[in-house]
Amino acid sequence: MALNIKEAIKKPGSLRKALGIKKGEKIPAKMLNAAAKKKGKIGQKARFAKTLKGFKKSWWIEICIKRVVKL
Numbered sequence: 001m002a003l004n005i006k007e008a009i010k011k012p013g014s015l016r017k018a019l020g021i022k023k024g025e026k027i028p029a030k031m032l033n034a035a036a037k038k039k040g041k042i043g044q045k046a047r048f049a050k051t052l053k054g055f056k057k058s059w060w061i062e063i064c065i066k067r068v069v070k071l
Contacts (some may be wrong), residue, residue, distance in 0.1 A: 008048070015045040 013023065019035060019042075021027055027049070035046035 015042065015049055018042050018045075 015035070016023070016025075016027055019027060019031060021031075032046055032049060035042055036050055037043065038046070
């Protein structure tokens with residue numbers, strides 16, 4: 001699963017750029033929620049960002065390590 005998520009992010013920073021937020025700054029939750037309600041690619045990317053935001057980093061790291069050890 002971890003490898004599929006990594007492949008799903010094809011253009012890192014494209015949502016931030018489309019929303020007009022400077023590089024290095026976080027996207028405010030209010031703006032992310034508004035973008036998630038939109039149609040098209042921006043809405044799709046915002047909904048995916050909200051999904052990724054819910055993952056815990058420790059969980060993510062454990063999955064990646066297990067995948068590398070099995071390979």
